[in-house]
Amino acid sequence: MEITEKILREVFHRLVNMEPEDDVFERLNGVINGMMDKFQDTFDLDTVQRQNTFRAIICSMFVHGWGIGMHPFNNPDRNLDERPIEVRVSKDILIPMENIKAIRYVKKDEEGRVKKVLFEPDQNERIRGQIDNLLDKIATEKWGEK
Numbered sequence: 762m763e764i765t766e767k768i769l770r771e772v773f774h775r776l777v778n779m780e781p782e783d784d785v786f787e788r789l790n791g792v793i794n795g796m797m798d799k800f801q802d803t804f805d806l807d808t809v810q811r812q813n814t815f816r817a818i819i820c821s822m823f824v825h826g827w828g829i830g831m832h833p834f835n836n837p838d839r840n841l842d843e844r845p846i847e848v849r850v851s852k853d854i855l856i857p858m859e860n861i862k863a864i865r866y867v868k869k870d871e872e873g874r875v876k877k878v879l880f881e882p883d884q885n886e887r888i889r890g891q892i893d894n895l896l897d898k899i900a901t902e903k904w905g906e907k
Contacts, residue, residue, distance in 0.1 A: 864880060
């Protein structure tokens with residue numbers, strides 16, 4: 762049993778006093794480890810202790826949500842007004858922080874769904890690219906190199 766599953770089991774026991782099936786732990790384990798991979802470059806997680814502390818925080822958030830009914834086994838098909846509920850989730854919901862920071866424009870349809878997104882690299886990256894292009898142009902004109 763790896764560290765994420767151990768933390769999940771302990772947090773489930775302490776926060777909601779329950780023991781879900783093994784397949785639930787397997788699925789949550791994959792989600793949490795995926796989040797750890799995505800956030801690796803965003804936060805200063807240079808020691809095992811910091812990584813495990815962050816992992817425990819994520820596990821606690823998931824289990825807390827589970828305890829208040831935010832889990833796949835609590836999915837009614839009708840809302841309080843008895844209207845049908847439709848939920849759509851993208852498989853790419855976990856994207857790197859650099860991509861989120863690069864969002865510059867979002868166009869939505871009349872129902873609020875995202876139709877088009879414009880991504881732009883950050884200003885420093887754009888400036889570095891312009892400098893590289895300028896240096897390439899100078900090298901080509903001066904020395905005939907590329």
